[in-house]
Amino acid sequence: MPHIIVEQLCKYYQVHHKEAGLIGSLRAFFNRQYRDVKAVDDVNFTIEAGEMVGFLGPNGAGKTTTLKVLSGLLYPTRGRAVVLGFTPYERKRAFLEQFTLVMGNKNQLLWDLPAMESFLVNRAIYDIPKAQYEATFKELNDLLDLEPLLKKQVRKLSLGERMKCELAAALLHRPKILFLDEPTLGLDVTMQVAIRNFVKAYNQRYGATVILTSHYMADVTELTRRVIVIDHGRILYDGHLQQLVEQVAPYKLLSIVMRSPCPPEILGQYGEVEKVEGVKATLRVERGRASEIASRLLTHIKLDDVLIEEPPVEDIIRQVFAESKENRESGE
Amino acid sequence: MRWLKVYPSLLRAYFNLSLEYRGQVVIWILSGILPLIMMLVWLSLTESGPVQGYTAQDFISYYLMVILMRRMCGVWIIWDLNRDIRMGNLSAQLLRPLDPVHLHLARTFARHPLQLILVGPPVAAAAFFLGARYAMPLAQLPLLLLVMLGAILIEFFVQMCIGALAFWITQAIAVMEVWFYIRALLSGWVVPIDLFPPAVTAALQYLPFRYVLSLPLEITLGRLTLPQIGYGLLVQYSWALFFFLLYRLLWARGIREYSAVGA
Structure with missing residues (x-):
């Protein structure tokens, strides 16, 4: 059975329109204008156990919204998502125990305490047996070289060091599914490679399913064979990166x-x-x-x-988005 | 009840966190000197004789205990809660198999040991040298602890309710200010509630304010009989239950809102 099934998924936001300035604020206060924004618009895909898939798309394409629906933070407006047989937004404990979402721009650790404290709290929250915790911790430590970081307060870590700790904290319960939203955001090349290698190793060791979004094409080309290209909430391409390259270029x-x-x-x-x-x-x-x-x-x-x-993947993706924009504009 | 197993870890982490913020805690404590000023005001009034039955010694005993009880029954979660909701930290909390309320509850209780260490000795010393008198029979101690817990629970769930408003409005903290001021006035923090006009004092028996501070004070001063404490507990825990249910309702709605509009 596939790990992730997404059928005709739509997520629309109502945003209210406000013009700048005092007059605009007053007008918005008395007469709010709402407008639907289609963050995700009729998206379909399935992902098998152990697969690594890259989400590609410009800012605001709907990548993060999709991940949030899959992890149960957002209700779909229409359609459905099934992850490991669960409906995500019900947030059943058995579901929450089996996946993790790491957001490169969010901190999930206790900011003013050493990362070790967050690890111990997570161990308790996920109710991880001591032996399993120690084994997992040792493996993560081997892969990420955490030891020197654990006694420093999180706020004193560098961005890359913090991301290592974020990943470790998010994986202590050995999730079967990893949603990684821009995990290498703002990291230098060495650290990007370290994180990439780690994700690869984790996937191989535990057979985990991984969905990855990233602005760094290398993250995607290194880690995933299958890519889903999203723009304006719609899937433009779903398949092997290589085939996309051949098709577009x-x-x-x-x-x-x-x-x-x-x-x-x-x-x-x-x-x-x-x-x-x-x-x-x-x-x-x-x-x-x-x-x-x-x-x-x-x-x-x-x-x-x-x-x-091969032509650079960046160019190819840019071309895909440019074509989609043209199609949209000629359709309107 | 498996969440109970999480508490040792949470309490430990948050206790360490409170040590991390000890400087801030000291400043907070020093900034809460309004009761001392009020004490001086009343003391100057008692120079011409007791005020409504309160002697100088009564006021000293009262306000020293106000300082200690305020620290021991205080709850300071609203800012964290508000920030979590508005800045989206709540998302990370919702992804873990633990209701975020436990994080705030653990944080609340983890703060009290440090508060006691910092405030207990100076208050005890002042009570000794100024001749404060606490007539509570020792047998009432378990009831006092139960009442202090009730006081914390009311304030905790009130703050959870007001914090949950952040799901809809950006100015939940402003609502909190209103609660802060009304509570400061009516809970016995500024003025002992039996010095209000009799009608107000009578009404306060049924409102929640007395039960977040004044009730434990009255017990330590030895003013209440067992039946009175029992009745107080009943009213107090009824309010705690009320605000708990209100919080559950608001929170469930709020999460639905949060999941609809995203964070």
């Missing part, structure tokens, strides 16, 4: 380093010239013919190096 990039500079007109015979800088050039070529063109280049032009690359 039917080309690959050939990066070449030549012995001596070659005029762009000649390079243009092989593919669309993206850029030429002295002896370095990048060509855009048809996906299926990339290796053939590369070998032709090698025989006709003296090359030092040639590299066949």
Whole structure:
């Protein structure tokens, strides 16, 4: 049975409109104008046990709202979500014990106390048997190197150190499902990699299901094969990242380093010239013919190096969003 | 009842937290000197003889105990609660299998030991040197503790109710101010309630204010008989139950609101 089932899920917010300034405030006070905002609009997907899925989308696309519905913080306006066989918003204890939601921009630890205190409180709240707690703690400590952080007050930790503790505190009860909302927000590259490796290891060790949202494409490309692309509350794409790349970008990039500079007109015979800088050039070529063109280049032009690359995922995603915007605008 | 198992951990963590804030606690205690000022006012009035039966010694005994009881029956959760709701910390609490009320209740009780350590000795010393007199028979001590618990529960659930207003309005703290001032006036904090006009004093027997401070004071001063304490307990716990039920209702509605509009 899938771990997560989402059917025709809609979440609309009523927001009231207020113009700036005193007059605007007064007008809003006496005559409130409400407007529906469709944060999530007819979304469907299922996620199997042990799967890692990345949610991609710009700010306000509906990623966090979806995660909040799945974790029971929000009622759906329409449609349904089923997680581990539970209806999330009922917030049954058996459900709450089996998942965790980590939000990169929220602190869930006791701010003025060392993180260890939060761990012990969570141990009591989740009623974790001592032996299991100690085993889990040891594993988390091995993966995240927590020991030096535990005696410092949370407020004195760096952002990255705090995120390690947040993750550990959220995983002490060994949840089967992890909702990670921007877990690497604001972290430096080393720390991003550490968190990423940890999530991967946790997924492998416990077979946990993971949904991840992130602005850092590397988080998604490193961790997940399947992505769900959301914009304006609707799913634009759900499937393998690789297929999305092939679908949106039917080309690959050939990066070449030549012995001596070659005029762009000649390079243009092989593919669309993206850029030429002295002896370095990048060509855009048809996906299926990339290796053939590369070998032709090698025989006709003296090359030092040639590299066949996928276009950057960022560009592809940007293209998907741009197309969706165009479609919306032409539809209106 | 499995939440009971959580209390040792919560109390320990929150006690450590109260130690973390000890400087702040001292400042709070020092800022609560209004009862001492009131004591001086009454003392100057008693120079020409007792006021409505209160001698200078009675006022000293009364106000010293006000200071101690205010610390021991006080509840300070409204700011935390308000912030949790408005800033969205409540979301994290709702994700864990424990009703957030236990966090606030544990935090409330975890504060009292430090308050007692800080306020108890100076009040005891002052009581000794100023000749305060507390005529409570020792046998009433268990009842006193029960009454103090009742006082905490009323104030706690009142604050939970007012805090829950933050689900709908942004100015729940302003409502709290109203409760603070009315309670300060009518609970015996500023003026012993039997110095009010008889009609007011009589009405206060049925309102909640007497039961958050004055009732335990009256017991320590040895003014109440066992039947009177029993009757007081009945009224007091009825109010505690009332505010508990009101809090449950408001909270359930509020959570529904919170889950509808998000945080």
